[in-house]
Amino acid sequence: MPQHIKRLIGVFAVFILFFLVLQQVLKPDSFGELGHFRAKAIYENSLRPMHYTVADSCTKCHKDIRIDKDLGFHIKLKCEVCHGPALAHSLYAGNFKDKELPDSLTLYKPGERKDCAICHELNAARIKIQFDTLNTTMVHQIDVLTHHPFDPKTKVPFKCIECHNPHQP
Ligand code: HEC
Ligand code: HEC
Ligand code: HEC
Ligand code: HEC
Numbered sequence: 670m671p672q673h674i675k676r677l678i679g680v681f682a683v684f685i686l687f688f689l690v691l692q693q694v695l696k697p698d699s700f701g702e703l704g705h706f707r708a709k710a711i712y713e714n715s716l717r718p719m720h721y722t723v724a725d726s727c728t729k730c731h732k733d734i735r736i737d738k739d740l741g742f743h744i745k746l747k748c749e750v751c752h753g754p755a756l757a758h759s760l761y762a763g764n765f766k767d768k769e770l771p772d773s774l775t776l777y778k779p780g781e782r783k784d785c786a787i788c789h790e791l792n793a794a795r796i797k798i799q800f801d802t803l804n805t806t807m808v809h810q811i812d813v814l815t816h817h818p819f820d821p822k823t824k825v826p827f828k829c830i831e832c833h834n835p836h837q838p
Contacts, residue, residue, distance in 0.1 A: 720754035727755070730763060734836050741837030742809075751784070751835065752776040785829045786813045 702708035724747045728735045731748075738744060749755050758774045765774065779785070791810045819826045829835075 719756055721749055722754075722756040722759045724748070726759045737834070737836045741834075743836065743838060751779045779835070780828055780830050782813060782826075782829055785833075785835075789813070 697707050699708040700706070703711075727748045735748075738746070738748075753776055755776055758770075758776055762770060762774050765771070788808050789811055790813050795810065796807055817827050817832065
């Protein structure tokens with residue numbers, strides 16, 4: 670074998686050895702115990718605080734709203750889509766029946782035009798639906814700037830919820 674090839678093999682061997690040593694030194698603790706990832710990551714993630722609850726948990730205390738919603742066009746929307754993460758609220762709001770909720774348990778009430786526009790604003794990239802039907806996942810789009818923007822007499826801007834019940838629009 671020519672001399673320069675032998676040297677090249679030597680250099681490669683040193684590199685490979687160096688890589689193997691480096692790999693052992695840098696490999697995180699618990700890597701590979703359960704698969705190609707850190708086994709401890711599962712435990713670490715389980716310690717992170719939870720913010721969302723299960724969709725059904727609101728029904729216990731807000732049954733009428735749930736029934737209203739499930740009879741209308743918003744049947745497919747989960748409560749937390751509009752009201753935000755509500756785990757703490759679901760667990761503790763029951764202690765404040767007929768009292769004012771503390772700030773930490775108060776939920777967002779999406780009553781502004783921009784809140785409804787998140788889903789209903791005209792969007793050229795979305796399919797337009799033709800028929801009013803409850804059994805659709807396509808959102809009816811309107812031009813938020815021209816769809817009843819203000820009271821024609823007083824010129825005061827309209828909120829969407831002055832005409833549409835958000836739970837049964
Ligand atoms: C253990 C009972 C309980 C559960 C479960 C519960 N709530 Fe409530 N909720 C209350 C009480 C009590 C109030 C305050 C008084 C009232 O408005 O009836 C309240 C008020 C609210 C309000 C009005 C807040 C405000 O600032 O006016 C919203 C919105 C709300 N809940 C949404 C939800 C959603 C969404 C869920 C499910 C993720 C949920 N709640 C689960 C008991 C509960
Ligand atoms: C499309 C968004 C949307 C969804 C979905 C939604 N809400 Fe609301 N919710 C609102 C808005 C907007 C208000 C404020 C209404 C107002 O100020 O008159 C509100 C108000 C409330 C209130 C305060 C009391 C009231 O009647 O005004 C409660 C309680 C509530 N929602 C619970 C729920 C629960 C429970 C669900 C799921 C079953 C749900 N909401 C789903 C938008 C929504
Ligand atoms: C998270 C997305 C989302 C948000 C936010 C939302 N909607 Fe909807 N909305 C839907 C879906 C999905 C439907 C059912 C499909 C349809 O009919 O457009 C619907 C249906 C409707 C309809 C019936 C449309 C029809 O076909 O006749 C009205 C009216 C409506 N929403 C008003 C509102 C108002 C007012 C708000 C703000 C309080 C709001 N929506 C917020 C998703 C949303
Ligand atoms: C002054 C009352 C009023 C206000 C304010 C209002 N709407 Fe409407 N909306 C109506 C009426 C009436 C209809 C049915 C006839 C029509 O299309 O105008 C309707 C229809 C709709 C539809 C069904 C679309 C269709 O073509 O039939 C959607 C979605 C909707 N509105 C969402 C909204 C949203 C989102 C807002 C706030 C940005 C809003 N509306 C504000 C009265 C109102």
